[in-house]
Amino acid sequence: xxxxxxxxxxxxxxxxxxxxxxxxxxxxxxxxxxxxxxxxxxxxxxxxxxxxxxxxxxxxxxxxxxxxxxxxxxxxxxxxxxxxxxxxxxxxxxxxxxxxxxxxxxxxxxxxxxxxxxxxxxxxxxxxxxxxxxxxxxxxxxxxxxxxxxxxxxxxxxxxxxxxxxxxxxxxxxxxxxxxxxxxxxxx
Amino acid sequence: xxxxxxxxxxxxxxxxxxxxxxxxxxxxxxxxxxxxxxxxxxxxxxxxxxxxxxxxxxxxxxxxxxxxxxxxxxxxxxxxxxxxxxxxxxxxxxxxxxxxxxxxxxxxxxxxxxxxxxxxxxxxxxxxxxxxxxxxxxxxxxxxxxxxxxxxxxxxxxxxxxxxxxxxxxxxxxxxxxxxxxxxxxxxxxxxxxxxxxxxxxxxxxxxxxxxxxxxxxxxxxxx
Numbered sequence: 001x002x003x004x005x006x007x008x009x010x011x012x013x014x015x016x017x018x019x020x021x022x023x024x025x026x027x028x029x030x031x032x033x034x035x036x037x038x039x040x041x042x043x044x045x046x047x048x049x050x051x052x053x054x055x056x057x058x059x060x061x062x063x064x065x066x067x068x069x070x071x072x073x074x075x076x077x078x079x080x081x082x083x084x085x086x087x088x089x090x091x092x093x094x095x096x097x098x099x100x101x102x103x104x105x106x107x108x109x110x111x112x113x114x115x116x117x118x119x120x121x122x123x124x125x126x127x128x129x130x131x132x133x134x135x136x137x138x139x140x141x142x143x144x145x146x147x148x149x150x151x152x153x154x155x156x157x158x159x160x161x162x163x164x165x166x167x168x169x170x171x172x173x174x175x176x177x178x179x180x181x182x183x184x185x186x187x188x
Numbered sequence: 189x190x191x192x193x194x195x196x197x198x199x200x201x202x203x204x205x206x207x208x209x210x211x212x213x214x215x216x217x218x219x220x221x222x223x224x225x226x227x228x229x230x231x232x233x234x235x236x237x238x239x240x241x242x243x244x245x246x247x248x249x250x251x252x253x254x255x256x257x258x259x260x261x262x263x264x265x266x267x268x269x270x271x272x273x274x275x276x277x278x279x280x281x282x283x284x285x286x287x288x289x290x291x292x293x294x295x296x297x298x299x300x301x302x303x304x305x306x307x308x309x310x311x312x313x314x315x316x317x318x319x320x321x322x323x324x325x326x327x328x329x330x331x332x333x334x335x336x337x338x339x340x341x342x343x344x345x346x347x348x349x350x351x352x353x354x355x356x357x358x359x360x361x362x363x364x365x366x367x368x369x370x371x372x373x374x375x376x377x378x379x380x381x382x383x384x385x386x387x388x389x390x391x392x393x394x395x396x397x398x399x400x401x402x403x404x405x406x407x408x409x410x411x412x
Contacts, residue, residue, distance in 0.1 A: 038279060038282060038283070061282045061311070063278070063282075063307065063311065064307065064310065065275075065303075065307055066301075066303030066304065066306050066307055067301065067303055069271060069272070069275070069301060070275035070278075070301065070303070070304050070307055071275075072272075073269065073271075073272035073273075073275035073276040073279065074275045074276065074278055074279035075279060076272075076276050076279065077242070077275065077276035077277060077278060077279025077280035077281075077282075077283070078279035078280070078282065078283045079279075079401075079405075080240075080264060080276075080279075080280050080283070080401070080404050080405060080408075081240075081279065081280040081281075081282070081283025081284040081287075081408065082283055082284070082405070082408060082410045083279075083282070083283035085279070099268075099269065099270075100269055100271075100272060102268050102269055103266075103268070103269045103272060103276075106268070106397040106398075107397030107398055107400060107401045108397070108398040108401060109401060
């Protein structure tokens with residue numbers, strides 16, 4: 001039967017950028033050490049390091065999604081099959097997953113989402129502000145507990161807390177990685 | 189507006205009385221397929237104990253429950269989250285490479301997230317099989333016509349998404365080959381079952397989502 005490496009049609013290995021962002025690498029190690037083996041995402045600059053690391057890691061399934069909705073359902077399927085997962089998305093993606101969160105809420109699927117924020121601090125693209133303002137509200141409305149990280153040390157501690165909440169308590173948790181942390185994009 | 193030509197449209201047949209089973213509702217709606225969905229799925233799936241099932245909203249989940257003999261642990265029936273079935277099956281198939289995963293879902297449910305076929309096509313797990321039960325209608329909401337009765341072909345979407353083992357089944361004689369493909373392909377397989385627009389009876393099942401989740405996992409030997 002398929003092994004993890006066989007099941008994914010080896011994507012061209014991208015080299016992880018020379019300048020290693022330290023806190024992102026710490027977060028990747030924490031996720032892996034916590035047993036997470038399915039990474040899913042709609043490609044996003046804010047999650048570049050985690051996405052590249054998952055693509056280069058033969059021990060994980062790195063799943064590129066066409067919409068963030070799929071990530072929530074994928075995560076539930078992974079849990080049924082005994083694997084732990086994380087869904088990476090931008091704040092705009094939070095808008096896409098609202099109804100899909102019914103699955104996590106009604107069936108109590110553990111769910112870990114890392115959200116790279118746009119439209120919350122120094123944003124230069126006005127299209128991003130609506131979901132920048134709305135992300136936390138809609139996540140909470142759908143039963144997801146929201147944690148926020150503003151600086152690198154905070155990010156590491158917050159992801160550690162989220163992992164405990166999800167893996168031990170079976171909660172649905174989103175960590176918002178703010179633009180203060182990610183460095184605001186001033187271009188449109 | 190010019191009316192779309194129907195010269196090349198396939199001949200459609202109405203669902204026959206007697207195809208509904210006890211408790212089914214008559215629909216009187218026409219579709220390209222003429223087979224009764226559950227009888228056809230029974231041939232396509234074979235022994236239901238060979239698969240873990242994800243059943244999509246709405247009637248497809250009842251088809252999966254019916255095939256498996258009722259409300260059993262290895263069927264996860266979705267009563268909501270339209271568009272989730274295939275992605276959920278993918279996550280399960282990746283997590284359980286030594287087990288076969290069968291997603292059974294409808295044409296409308298699939299169309300809500302047809303991009304998932306592209307996500308699946310890229311990874312192509314061989315233990316994932318998908319049956320699209322295509323009656324060309326949104327049965328749950330009053331049998332409004334779906335896109336698939338009006339020129340949209342899910343088999344072509346699947347092929348274009350990189351899924352190579354794809355079959356369209358309209359006649360009984362095509363069932364056996366499709367059943368083989370669902371079990372033996374080297375990558376993910378998808379069968380588009382063109383069936384009659386029937387409304388077979390619902391299958392009673394638990395309304396406790398947390399119980400469905402924990403029961404499914406217990407069945408695979410995991411701590412809840």
